[in-house]
Amino acid sequence: MSGTSAVIEFAGVNLSFSGKKVIDDLSLVINSGDKVVISGKSGCGKSSLLSLVLGFVKPDSGKVVFGGVAVDGKTAWNVRREIALIDQDVSLGSGSVESFLEFVSDLKVNAHLDFSPHKLMKFFHLQGILHKNLKDLSGGERQRLAIVVSVLLNRKVFFLDEVTSSLDANLKKKVADYFLKRDDWTCVIVSHDPVWLESPSVRVFDFEEKVWKH
Amino acid sequence: METLDIPLVNLAVAFLLLLIPVGISIKYGLKLIKPLFVSIVRMTIQLALIGVFLKYLFQWNNAFVNIGWLLVMIVVAVFSSVKSSSIKVSSIFLPAFISFSVATLTVVFFLNVFVVPVNSVFDARYLIVLGGMLLGNSLRGNIVGISTFYKRLKMDSNHYLYVLSLGATETEALMPYLRESVQLALKPTLASMATMGIVTLPGMMTGVILGGASPEVAIKYQIIIMIGIVTSTIASVVLTIVLTKRVCIDRYGVLRSDVFRKETPSRRKKL
Numbered sequence: 001m002s003g004t005s006a007v008i009e010f011a012g013v014n015l016s017f018s019g020k021k022v023i024d025d026l027s028l029v030i031n032s033g034d035k036v037v038i039s040g041k042s043g044c045g046k047s048s049l050l051s052l053v054l055g056f057v058k059p060d061s062g063k064v065v066f067g068g069v070a071v072d073g074k075t076a077w078n079v080r081r082e083i084a085l086i087d088q089d090v091s092l093g094s095g096s097v098e099s100f101l102e103f104v105s106d107l108k109v110n111a112h113l114d115f116s117p118h119k120l121m122k123f124f125h126l127q128g129i130l131h132k133n134l135k136d137l138s139g140g141e142r143q144r145l146a147i148v149v150s151v152l153l154n155r156k157v158f159f160l161d162e163v164t165s166s167l168d169a170n171l172k173k174k175v176a177d178y179f180l181k182r183d184d185w186t187c188v189i190v191s192h193d194p195v196w197l198e199s200p201s202v203r204v205f206d207f208e209e210k211v212w213k214h
Numbered sequence: 215m216e217t218l219d220i221p222l223v224n225l226a227v228a229f230l231l232l233l234i235p236v237g238i239s240i241k242y243g244l245k246l247i248k249p250l251f252v253s254i255v256r257m258t259i260q261l262a263l264i265g266v267f268l269k270y271l272f273q274w275n276n277a278f279v280n281i282g283w284l285l286v287m288i289v290v291a292v293f294s295s296v297k298s299s300s301i302k303v304s305s306i307f308l309p310a311f312i313s314f315s316v317a318t319l320t321v322v323f324f325l326n327v328f329v330v331p332v333n334s335v336f337d338a339r340y341l342i343v344l345g346g347m348l349l350g351n352s353l354r355g356n357i358v359g360i361s362t363f364y365k366r367l368k369m370d371s372n373h374y375l376y377v378l379s380l381g382a383t384e385t386e387a388l389m390p391y392l393r394e395s396v397q398l399a400l401k402p403t404l405a406s407m408a409t410m411g412i413v414t415l416p417g418m419m420t421g422v423i424l425g426g427a428s429p430e431v432a433i434k435y436q437i438i439i440m441i442g443i444v445t446s447t448i449a450s451v452v453l454t455i456v457l458t459k460r461v462c463i464d465r466y467g468v469l470r471s472d473v474f475r476k477e478t479p480s481r482r483k484k485l
């Protein structure tokens with residue numbers, strides 16, 4: 001895979017919620033293999049940026065392109081099958097961890113996957129949670145479980161919205177290394193965490209000034 | 215066997231029973247007298263009017279008029295179940311009306327054609343009484359089912375979107391909410407069926423027995439009515455959700471915010 005082909009492209013995108021402008025004329029290209037950290041103050045529209053690509057919110061004007069195809073009501077469904085999202089609230093639902101994993105692996109889109117979580121769960125220190133209820137997991141456990149699932153989906157593009165916020169320093173490092181070392185993965189990371197921001201392998205996009213920092 | 219008619223004077227005497235709740239309300243300061251009075255008056259007037267109306271309906275017994283009245287009952291049932299959900303009535307009235315009509319008419323005609331040996335399937339007695347019975351009893355289920363579906367979907371929207379991001383189809387993502395709503399809608403019906411006869415001696419049976427039929431006949435009617443209620447409740451809840459989701463969920467699979475009623479502060483307080 002070439003390292004320079006555009007995976008995600010925003011062209012003159014405007015977005016507002018009930019009259020309040022959230023994204024103002026944004027143009028941005030993210031290439032295959034990029035590790036991009038989006039930074040900016042709370043409420044400036046970082047999560048909304050990810051939602052635009054997934055077709056969860058629609059721009060007032062401008063174009064959002066994924067893999068060369070404009071995102072619309074028809075294509076969004078395929079776009080979602082190419083991206084592994086971990087949302088900021090880690091909304092895994094309720095019920096046991098086991099039934100959640102079963103639900104994910106039973107989805108038609110995942111039918112061909114080898115969905116065996118045990119090795120990865122061990123790697124992220126998640127042994128023994130299989131029979132727990134999702135609601136009883138700690139914030140950090142939920143984040144790590146979502147990370148495990150995102151990897152098992154076997155996708156090439158990752159949207160990671162504040163995925164290390166509840167982890168200790170060791171685990172933060174472990175998670176960041178895990179994603180950043182994979183050259184073939186494209187990662188869009190929303191975070192304030194130095195573990196991502198100060199890594200030499202990322203490009204940082206300042207979402208308030210709309211400029212690349214380095 | 216004829217039912218004993220109740221002379222009007224005796225009916226008036228029945229109202230004397232209300233002195234008991236009135237007395238209790240005064241003694242314990244329950245402030246129940248006014249709502250009690252309003253409800254009693256409304257019930258009496260409505261039943262008196264409907265009594266006269268049904269008398270002529272039964273006398274006339276015209277197929278078109280009977281169907282027409284059944285449709286009016288369906289409209290009212292649709293209104294009351296849609297009104298209590300958080301969705302604007304205007305956006306889902308039509309799909310809900312279609313689904314209620316299909317569910318009710320299918321069950322009523324099935325019963326009238328294959329089960330009850332009536333002369334005409336449009337006979338007022340059976341069409342309207344059975345139809346009203348089905349509508350009245352599936353109403354609560356429909357109210358619970360439809361409002362639960364959209365309420366949960368909205369409350370749970372982050373998780374729903376996460377499931378879409380996993381690559382789920384719309385059906386896969388909505389299925390848990392559909393399942394939950396239908397189960398919740400059916401719970402009271404299933405519970406009352408399971409205790410029927412022992413705990414509950416339902417209105418239908420009381421009516422038929424007082425109407426002069428033997429308990430065996432009454433029980434047969436009760437059985438077909440309960441089967442009809444379960445069938446039409448499940449069918450109308452599922453059909454209403456399937457038909458209304460085309461309006462309430464956009465092509466992206468996202469719940470549209472403009473189909474929800476704007477919540478005024480006073481409404482919220484009431485809930």
Ligand SMILES: Nc1ncnc2c1ncn2[C@@H]1O[C@H](COP(=O)(O)OP(=O)(O)OP(=O)(O)O)[C@@H](O)[C@H]1O
Nearest residue numbers: 017018022040041042043044045046047048049088
């Ligand atoms: N679905 C929505 N409906 C209405 N307003 C929304 C919606 N989603 C986001 N907003 C508003 O848009 C703005 C940007 O929200 P967003 O979640 O994208 O910010 P963020 O940069 O991710 O913030 P944070 O760092 O706190 O997560 C906020 O003011 C938020 O209230």
Ligand SMILES: [Mg+2]
Nearest residue numbers: 046047048088
């Ligand atoms: Mg955010």
